[in-house]
Amino acid sequence: MSKNIISAVFDSRSEAESAVGELRGKGIDSAKLSVIGRDEDGATVTDGSGEEASEGLGDTVKGALGGAGIGAILGVAALAIPGVGPLAAAGAIAGSAIPGAAAIGAVAGGLTGMLKDHGVSDEDAKYYEGRINDGGIFVSVDAGESNVPAETVREILSRNGGHNASQPRMATAQ
Incomplete structure (x- = not known):
């Protein structure tokens, strides 16, 4: 970890969009953000330049990134994970999930393994996999050089509806 x-x-695209937008507004660099969500509509891959190589990226991840104005900055990769199905990943986690150029590929070790390789704890990785399988959207920030x-990053994620294994979902005012 x-x-x-x-x-x-x-639990929703709008919550993830709000969190990513607020993080970007506070000065979090796009290269430090990662997003994963279900890709029910097919697969889209980029070549790193922000240009789409194929059509069909699910609205969930595209909306979370596009709504925050960073979709073209973060590379997007389509992932096929055995037992999980199609996912779309963007940002640092997309680059590390598939070595070399972003491309459609199967991720060895499943989603939990990929999240652990990204620096997520065992407990949170298992929790996130379950929530992503149910349509949730994972967002992470590498705060090491930010x-x-x-603590501000944690507060932004939580206030916008983000939760993890040790911090359950907070009630949000609608």
Whole structure:
């Protein structure tokens, strides 16, 4: 587990969009953000330039990124994970999930293994996999070299509806 990786899962696209937008507004660099969500509509891959190589990326991840104005900045990869199905990943986690150019591929070790490799604790990785399977959206921030304090990142994720294994979902005012 990396102490620099701060993460949460969101129950809705709008919550994830709000959190990512607020993080970007506080100065979190796009390269420090990662997002994973279900890709029910097919697969879209980028070549790293922000240009789509194929059509069909699910609205969930595309909306979370596009709504925050960073979709073109973060590379997006389509992942096929045995037992989980199609996912779309963006940001640092997309680059590490598939070595070399972003491309459609199966991730060895499943989603929990990929999250653990990204720096997420065992307990949270298992929790996130269950929530992502149910349609949740995972968001993480590498706060290691950020000018935004880790506690501020945690508070932003939580206030926008983010939760993890040790911090259950907070009630949000609608």
